[in-house]
Amino acid sequence: MKWVVAAPLLAAAIASAQAIVDLGFTTKAGAGLTALYTRKFGPAVAQRFQPWAAFASDQKAVPFSKKLESAQGHEADALQIVNDSINSQIKWVEDKVHWGVDDYWATPAESIASAGGDCEDFSIAKYYMLKELGVPLARLRITYVRALKLSGQAHMVLAYYSKPDAEPLILDNIDGRVKPASQRTDLEPIYSFNDDEVQMVKSGQRGKPSQLRTWLQVQEHLVAESRT
Amino acid sequence: MTLARQLLIGITVAFIALLFGIEAIYVSTARSSLEEQLDAHANETATSLALSLGTRAGALDASVVNIMVNPVFDRGHFESIEVRSPGGERIFGRSLERTEIDVPGWFVKLIPLAGPTGEALIASGWKQLGKVVVRVHPGYAYEQLFKTARATLIWLAALFALALVGVRYYLAGILKPLKLIERTALAISERNFISIDIEPGTRELQSVTAAINSLSAKIRDAIAQEAERAERLRMEAFEDPLTGQLNRRGFDQTVSATLDDRGDVYSGALALFFVTDLDEVNRVFGQTRGTEILKTLAATLATPGAQGSATVGRWQGPTLVAFVPNIDAKPALAWADELCRSFSAQLRADGLSESAALASGLTHFSDETVTLAGLAQAAEGALAEAVKKGGAVLASPEGGTQGTHVDMKQEIESAMEADRITLLGQKVISFSDQDVMQIELLCSLSGSDGNAIPAGTFVPVASQHGLLPTLDRKVIEQTLDALERVESLPWVVSVNVSMQSIGDKAFRAVLKELIVRKKQVSRRLVLEITGYAASRSPDLTKEFAAEVHRLGVRVALDNFDLDRNSMAIVHELLPAYIKLAPAFTQQITTRDDLRFIVEAMVRMLRPLEIPLFAQGVEDQAQIAILTEIGLTAYQGFAGGRPEPLPPA
Numbered sequence: 116m117k118w119v120v121a122a123p124l125l126a127a128a129i130a131s132a133q134a135i136v137d138l139g140f141t142t143k144a145g146a147g148l149t150a151l152y153t154r155k156f157g158p159a160v161a162q163r164f165q166p167w168a169a170f171a172s173d174q175k176a177v178p179f180s181k182k183l184e185s186a187q188g189h190e191a192d193a194l195q196i197v198n199d200s201i202n203s204q205i206k207w208v209e210d211k212v213h214w215g216v217d218d219y220w221a222t223p224a225e226s227i228a229s230a231g232g233d234c235e236d237f238s239i240a241k242y243y244m245l246k247e248l249g250v251p252l253a254r255l256r257i258t259y260v261r262a263l264k265l266s267g268q269a270h271m272v273l274a275y276y277s278k279p280d281a282e283p284l285i286l287d288n289i290d291g292r293v294k295p296a297s298q299r300t301d302l303e304p305i306y307s308f309n310d311d312e313v314q315m316v317k318s319g320q321r322g323k324p325s326q327l328r329t330w331l332q333v334q335e336h337l338v339a340e341s342r343t
Numbered sequence: 344m345t346l347a348r349q350l351l352i353g354i355t356v357a358f359i360a361l362l363f364g365i366e367a368i369y370v371s372t373a374r375s376s377l378e379e380q381l382d383a384h385a386n387e388t389a390t391s392l393a394l395s396l397g398t399r400a401g402a403l404d405a406s407v408v409n410i411m412v413n414p415v416f417d418r419g420h421f422e423s424i425e426v427r428s429p430g431g432e433r434i435f436g437r438s439l440e441r442t443e444i445d446v447p448g449w450f451v452k453l454i455p456l457a458g459p460t461g462e463a464l465i466a467s468g469w470k471q472l473g474k475v476v477v478r479v480h481p482g483y484a485y486e487q488l489f490k491t492a493r494a495t496l497i498w499l500a501a502l503f504a505l506a507l508v509g510v511r512y513y514l515a516g517i518l519k520p521l522k523l524i525e526r527t528a529l530a531i532s533e534r535n536f537i538s539i540d541i542e543p544g545t546r547e548l549q550s551v552t553a554a555i556n557s558l559s560a561k562i563r564d565a566i567a568q569e570a571e572r573a574e575r576l577r578m579e580a581f582e583d584p585l586t587g588q589l590n591r592r593g594f595d596q597t598v599s600a601t602l603d604d605r606g607d608v609y610s611g612a613l614a615l616f617f618v619t620d621l622d623e624v625n626r627v628f629g630q631t632r633g634t635e636i637l638k639t640l641a642a643t644l645a646t647p648g649a650q651g652s653a654t655v656g657r658w659q660g661p662t663l664v665a666f667v668p669n670i671d672a673k674p675a676l677a678w679a680d681e682l683c684r685s686f687s688a689q690l691r692a693d694g695l696s697e698s699a700a701l702a703s704g705l706t707h708f709s710d711e712t713v714t715l716a717g718l719a720q721a722a723e724g725a726l727a728e729a730v731k732k733g734g735a736v737l738a739s740p741e742g743g744t745q746g747t748h749v750d751m752k753q754e755i756e757s758a759m760e761a762d763r764i765t766l767l768g769q770k771v772i773s774f775s776d777q778d779v780m781q782i783e784l785l786c787s788l789s790g791s792d793g794n795a796i797p798a799g800t801f802v803p804v805a806s807q808h809g810l811l812p813t814l815d816r817k818v819i820e821q822t823l824d825a826l827e828r829v830e831s832l833p834w835v836v837s838v839n840v841s842m843q844s845i846g847d848k849a850f851r852a853v854l855k856e857l858i859v860r861k862k863q864v865s866r867r868l869v870l871e872i873t874g875y876a877a878s879r880s881p882d883l884t885k886e887f888a889a890e891v892h893r894l895g896v897r898v899a900l901d902n903f904d905l906d907r908n909s910m911a912i913v914h915e916l917l918p919a920y921i922k923l924a925p926a927f928t929q930q931i932t933t934r935d936d937l938r939f940i941v942e943a944m945v946r947m948l949r950p951l952e953i954p955l956f957a958q959g960v961e962d963q964a965q966i967a968i969l970t971e972i973g974l975t976a977y978q979g980f981a982g983g984r985p986e987p988l989p990p991a
Contacts, residue, residue, distance in 0.1 A: 256464070256471075276471060279429025283469050296469035304469050306394070 138337040139243035141168040144224050147343035152228040160228045163204070167227045170200050171247055180249030190277055191284050191293045198286045198293050201240045205232045207288060220329045222336045235271040237288040239333065242273055253279070258307035262289060274307065347518050354510055358503045365499060370492050374454055377484045385461030388419060389477040393463030396426070396475065403428070403465065403472050408435040422458050422480040426465070428473045444482040446489040454488065456481045520548050527555060534917055534951045536563040562950045569947030570910065576940040577905050583657040585634060586641035594656025598666050599715050600904040600924040601654070604873040606811060606841040608668045609803035612675035613718040614705035615726045616640060616663045620698040637661060640686065640701070650678040672707040672737060679703040679735035702729040706738050709807070712799035751804045754796065758788040759813055765789070766821055767985035771956060771978045774970040781835035783871070783978060784825070785985050786818045811843040812850040819857060826864035831989055837869040837899065842876040845887045858894045866895040869919050874900050877916065878908035888916055901958065905940060918953060922978065925959025932968050945973040
């Protein structure tokens, strides 16, 4: 029940983060954050941030969101770019090995700076990248799945819904190719969520669609990062 | 307001503030935790509904949703549960009609408790089916909050009330010594220099107690010292060491003062006593025998008896003198004669010759004005005769004006009835700044012929016939009247009251009523009693003084002579001031020992806050010396003769 207690505090933190609409964006990784993570992860951090930030700014120049809109039926191609970019920047490492704890959800900056993460870190990084590139949140779902090919292991992917009732496209790190869900019979979806906190708080209603403790912790960390 | 009350009020206010503070904190905390619970409830419900709806159907249809949502809705405290399509349309919804919450409106307004909204996405496999939106009704939470808040408030209030009672008793205990200290301090300010005999437990109170006791003791000691000194000096000046009675000076002074107080002494006898052939006794039996005889004689004269109580003194050498007030001529003579015979017989019995015998020459006065000198002359003449004849001889005084007794009584009565009483005022002037401090009002009667009757004449007659209470009452009535009418009178006005009036119950009752009726001006009044009268009737004087003091009127002593009894009554009476007898003023310029006595008196009276005035002051020389000695003010011809009051 710990997250029940943490939730209201988080709500306050997130409410104050109302103004910070670019949480988790590459633009947020400034000198302060770079310095902080350099101390944590080593001198290579600045070098790692650079392509990550460059990618985002390049795509925004296109603009990516328009490309995705007009790609009717060929969204997979556009999304592939993002999937490839993130997958290449993060190496798959177990949380236990990489972070020293059983389950740790890293912020995108943390994953990029440490150049390592596990399935949820990939999904989170892709989620925030797409958000930064202007993709409406309503189309994104972070989804808990079972990886049937890996003896039913718990796994996480990012699903993109071009329309609410459409079949989603899956951005994954096990299989790097963006495919429609029907073609990913090796994944069994369990539960999905996305983050509408900012909108929710703006409308004055309390209540968080995603009450996951771990997700809320990520929010906390993002807010902390934005303060450096 | 007392200290205890102040503290208690302060503590009560603090308690009340605490009470509300704690209650507010409690409510706030309870509210937060309730909000968290509601949040959790909303989200749990949404999540579980979403999950179960997802597994149930490939598509959402109203009847399926209906079946699944209803039980959930009915179980909890929901305002609404809605299921929406991915596009946002409402597929199904149930909402609660606004029910009345059993909580007062002001409470709801005061404490905002919003029902939170929980959401969860419904998915079947990869397909998004929609979302569940759950809104919780805060009503139940409000009821919980209100009930517990109220209970907490009641418990806190009860607890605080109990604590307050405890505090009150605790305070009372600590402050108990303070009450006693306060009482002592008040007594000291009333010139009653007592000590505090308890030992408080608090350090500060201990210090205060010690300081007050030390101070009070110092003043007490100082007064006692000066009183002792004054007494010693007085004895040296006025007592005859041999007989233990007054010496010539002392006797002259005392009796002169007494003769001035004709209100209380309306008649009297002055008797001289001489043992014939005392030299022979000395020669034969030795000086000590003669001394013994004189001592015995003095003691016998001083013993009160049927004749009353005499003032006894050593007149000259072996001649003793006795002054007996308020006695008729016949009984006086009888007394003196009897004394002579029994004393002589005793001498015989003791083996002395016939030639040693007691002889007495006395004189008597009643209504007429007399002086001591005049009385003395007559008495000495009578004694010369008595020595030749033996026994006691009575002579009438010389130089006295004989007034017809009965006529005078009538004159006085008619004057009082016709209100032929005038008030004359004599100013009392302060030595330091020559300002008029106060004024004494004396009464003057005019006879049926319109002429003023001298006070020396009418006072003793009025006294003898018990007319003084009526006279004194009229004087006081007129005085109070004058206080109201005449604006130019000084603030303090004094009048004389005789012991005869004080002892009269009717007079006392009327006086009380007068004072109360004229409350505004009566507090300016001072009633003067002679030192002689006060020392003769100390208990009555004290009783009277206490009675009028309660009504706001003060008492003072005038015509004050220094004898043992007078000193004693000063300490107990604490008069507003003391006026020394004129005899003092006359003698003080020439005699140093008298000066020392008065100086000691001044010092003794200072902590008691009793000023000393001089009477009968006639010239500047007297004023100068009296100022040096430390007296406060004077009255007499030098300050102005008694004059009629100015008109209204």
